[in-house]
Amino acid sequence: MSDKSFGRRQFGAGAALSAAALVASACATGSTTTGTTSNNSSTPKVRTTEGTVRGKLENNVAVFRGIPYAQAPVGTLRLQAPVRYAPWSGVREAFDFGPQPPQAVMPGSTANTANDSDEWLTVNVWSPDVKASGLPVMVWIYGGAFMMGSSAQPSYNGTNLATKGVVVVSLNYRVSMEGYGLITGAPANRGLLDQIAALGWVRDNIAAFGGDPGRVTIFGQSAGAGSIAMLLAAPAAHELFQRAIAQSVPTALQTPELAADVATVVAARAGKQPTMADLTGVDPQTLADAAAAVSKNIAQYQDRWGYGLVVAGTEFGPVIDPDSLPESPYKALARGVSKDVTLMVGHTKDEYNFMITMAGGTDKITTEQIDKALRLLPPVTDGPQAYRAAYPEADDKRLYQIVCSDFLFRMPSLRLAQAHTAGGGRSYLYEFRYDKTPTGAAHGNEIALVFGLIDTEGTRTYGNPPAADAVALGNQMQADWLAFATTGDPGWPAYHPDTQPARSFDTTSTTGPYPEHPAQQIWADDPLDPLPLRHN
Structure with missing residues (x-):
């Protein structure tokens, strides 16, 4: 794997990621953020390790949306661990949320689905003052049964919290089969690896937005709280955050045997086997729709998967994995x-x-x-x-x-x-x-x-x-x-x-x-x- 892949260059091939906690290794630039510009204009600019982003001033809060923290996980990067985003020149507008990861579209969803981009792996930042230093940082991880979710949901707007003196970050991570299907030839817990990569981005860049990389609190609800539990357990994530708030931790962790059987059933809905060779050519939305169809009829798998998944209403969750999450x-x-x-x-x-x-x-x-x-x-x-x-x-x-x-x-x-x-x-x-x-x-x-x-x-x-x-x-x-x-x-x-x-x-x-x-x-x-x- 390339030395730009998160986690392995710094921690060795065995640390492919920890079910919510593998640290994204620092990129070759090595430094943290390299500077900021004024927050006085209506379009504040911040220079990150990859390039300069321009945001908007909203209610006296500098807001930056849709900043990529990893390359689009498609093509040769499909179903792989996240790879650090390539640097860009000039100024990148960070006005709009990035597109949501592939998932079944829920009735009444307000997530950003209009963008055809594959750049699902993005972060958003709300800062009360990009020229400040040492502000506490709060990083939100959304829920959604490990099958759905997006940082673009209006209920996750960080403006109000930011006005009270913290830098707020939210992130997108892969869900459903793209993020949690146990696929032969692919690393396990890819959605959780995404979270690790995003936290690595925070470590490297949040100082330029006024935050303190040594005072990071991760907080999340439901599947987000479950992710936080996994982050706490993952050895590679131990220096990425100092505090954690878990709101409604779910029963979700699966054995490899269960996760493999779930992936087999979902892949079969698309006429495939749960292998890299079979699935990399399948449209991600097709797999998400197949997973949603299985979830809708999950009661029929009770004898096979247990009544607990029927109660949960989802077939996905993090999985015990020797590289990313060796124990609960x-x-x-x-x-x-x-x-x-x-x-x-x-x-x-x-x-x-x-x-x-x-x-x-x-x-x-x-x-x-x-x-x-x-x-x-x-x-x-x-x-x-x-x-x-x-x-x-x-x-x-x-x-x-x-x-x-x-x-x-x-x-x-x-x-x-x-x-x-x-x-x-x-x-x-x-x-x-x-x-x-x-x-x-x-x-x-x-x-x-x-x-x-x-x-x-x-x-x-x-x-x-x-x-x-x-x-x-x-x-x-x-x-x-x-x-x-x-x-x-x-x-x-x-x-x-x-x-x-x-x-x-x-x-x-x-x-x-x-x-x-x-x-x-x-x-x-x-x-x-x-x-x-x-x-x-």
């Missing part, structure tokens, strides 16, 4: 990997309400679904009895939501804090409990509050105009996220296994013992091993 983050963190990184991690109270709403609401929940979830998900002999005893006032549909929430997000998030603490790291735990919305405290409902966008993007959730207590809660969460990014302390006690302090974000936010104790007891002995192949 729970095992890695418990033995002290990334103990110098400060972690904030949490989940929402009613996580699975989002999925239930997407599937048609509680009226669509069947007795068969309830029975399967209570029998197959809990790691105890009698799951139905355990949950009914733990939640005696909950009806069966409520129990279905609780057990699915525990399996998919709540317990993985809690256990990440526990593992990190056990390994000598410092963790801060929280639960989002504000349920004055049509979906309660559902998966993703905190994002608009964190970004300060409830008066523009979240009006249907929080009211139009938004409720006063929602505005106050958003201000509090922004302050805590910013405090963590700035100082490493969000304002409540760090997690301790004896007292289990956790912040509860609600109409009145409080700090006390972790509130989901009944579920924690049921899941206490679950090792959270990678999802296995059940039957082939």
Whole structure:
């Protein structure tokens, strides 16, 4: 592989990348950014290691969109690790978001699909002052079940956070089959390798935008939070960030056997085998559509892939891989990997309400679904009895939501804090409990509050105009996220296994013992091993 390929020149061929954490090796230029120009004009310019970019001044924030951090992963680079972008001469306009990675187009999607460019691997930067120095940096990693997503989504606009004194970065990474299909002859976890490459770009360039490369906080939600868990575990990523915020860590990590079988099924929908020789000539959108078709009918693979993927609604996730992710983050963190990184991690109270709403609401929940979830998900002999005893006032549909929430997000998030603490790291735990919305405290409902966008993007959730207590809660969460990014302390006690302090974000936010104790007891002995192949 060329010495321009991220990860291998610096770390050796065995470090092809770590499921969300392989450091992008420095390019031959070696230096960090080489200078900036004025932020006074409406089109500020910044010189990066690859060339000069021109952005826009919006609400007194310098905004640069669609800056490529790696070459388009097509042609000879198709299904390969990301390769550093070639330098350019002159000034490159950074006014528009880059195109989204190939994925099934979702109804109501606002991602940038009008651009025919293959340059999916881009970053965006919001800076309060490109002439500043040493500002804290917050790098956002989007979710989307490892099948979809784009940094162009309006709900990820970094302007509001940037006005409060941080440099905000968001990034695109490959999803679906392009990013996570386990393909013979291709490196595993390519979407996560993209994230590593983008973090390498941040390390090399963020000083020119006013940021401090030694004070980087990565934050993300859902698949983005899962990616952060993998980044914490990946040896090659350890010096790319100093703090991490994981919002709703999913159950997603797969064994190689499961991932290989998933890739075989998806490739077969396109009439191919999951090999480089067979797939490099297939249009990326064709593979994305094939993956979406499998996801739509994922229940038919339950005996083969397990009920967990049915609950998750996606067949993709990071995979255990000797080069990029040799062990799960729970095992890695418990033995002290990334103990110098400060972690904030949490989940929402009613996580699975989002999925239930997407599937048609509680009226669509069947007795068969309830029975399967209570029998197959809990790691105890009698799951139905355990949950009914733990939640005696909950009806069966409520129990279905609780057990699915525990399996998919709540317990993985809690256990990440526990593992990190056990390994000598410092963790801060929280639960989002504000349920004055049509979906309660559902998966993703905190994002608009964190970004300060409830008066523009979240009006249907929080009211139009938004409720006063929602505005106050958003201000509090922004302050805590910013405090963590700035100082490493969000304002409540760090997690301790004896007292289990956790912040509860609600109409009145409080700090006390972790509130989901009944579920924690049921899941206490679950090792959270990678999802296995059940039957082939």
